[in-house]
Amino acid sequence: MSYPRAGEPRPAALPPGQRTVGQLIAESIRVYGARFWATLPLGLPFVGLDVASFHHSVGVQTLLLWAFGPLLTAAYVYACTLTAAERPARRALVSAYLAGLVVFVPFPVLLRLYVLPGLALFGLLGLAVPAAVAEHLGVRAALRRGWQLGRADVVHAIGGMATLALVYGVSRYALLVLLHTQGSQAQNVAVVLADLVLSPLLFIGATLLYVDQAARVAA
Numbered sequence: 240m241s242y243p244r245a246g247e248p249r250p251a252a253l254p255p256g257q258r259t260v261g262q263l264i265a266e267s268i269r270v271y272g273a274r275f276w277a278t279l280p281l282g283l284p285f286v287g288l289d290v291a292s293f294h295h296s297v298g299v300q301t302l303l304l305w306a307f308g309p310l311l312t313a314a315y316v317y318a319c320t321l322t323a324a325e326r327p328a329r330r331a332l333v334s335a336y337l338a339g340l341v342v343f344v345p346f347p348v349l350l351r352l353y354v355l356p357g358l359a360l361f362g363l364l365g366l367a368v369p370a371a372v373a374e375h376l377g378v379r380a381a382l383r384r385g386w387q388l389g390r391a392d393v394v395h396a397i398g399g400m401a402t403l404a405l406v407y408g409v410s411r412y413a414l415l416v417l418l419h420t421q422g423s424q425a426q427n428v429a430v431v432l433a434d435l436v437l438s439p440l441l442f443i444g445a446t447l448l449y450v451d452q453a454a455r456v457a458a
Contacts, residue, residue: 255450266447282435285435288303338382346360355401373453403448407440
């Protein structure tokens with residue numbers, strides 16, 4: 240494989256229907272950087288969850304994750320509006336929100352059992368949320384569409400979600416390592432700041448994954 244030299248133009252990105260997971264991540268970062276201030280509020284639910292979860296057991300943290308599900312779902316719907324081609328109707332936003340809540344219900348349990356099943360859930364069904372926003376679907380139609388989109392390219396759907404989570408997790412961990420010599424209070428602040436800045440990438444990436452999978456269905 241050859242790479243462009245300094246000063247040479249980069250090769251054109253592949254269209255969504257052929258986009259690789261790596262290009263999905265790169266495009267997610269580009270969109271996030273281009274609309275940083277608009278996307279930054281997406282991290283607020285993660286910040287609230289962090290603050291509420293500090294110094295609690297895994298069981299309590301799981302219950303808190305369920306409690307914050309509505310806020311996390313609302314952030315996902317908001318992310319969909321940022322990447323939508325046109326202003327979505329209110330009815331589509333409500334359908335997207337309700338579909339997102341349905342998908343989110345088993346996630347805390349799947350996450351505690353093992354991370355991958357939780358990511359697979361969002362890869363195979365979670366695209367119902369951006370589908371409802373972009374295609375103006377009702378709740379049931381959105382869930383069916385999400386399942387169709389997830390199966391269009393299972394490897395890309397689950398791999399995309401897993402890679403987004405990996406990039407987020409590694410970046411978050413790197414910041415904590417830099418502050419490992421500091422006190423617990425400083426580390427808590429680092430967690431909050433890391434989630435505020437990094438977690439929006441998860442939502443933006445998921446909305447772009449919808450574009451990829453929709454193009455694969457249409458091909």
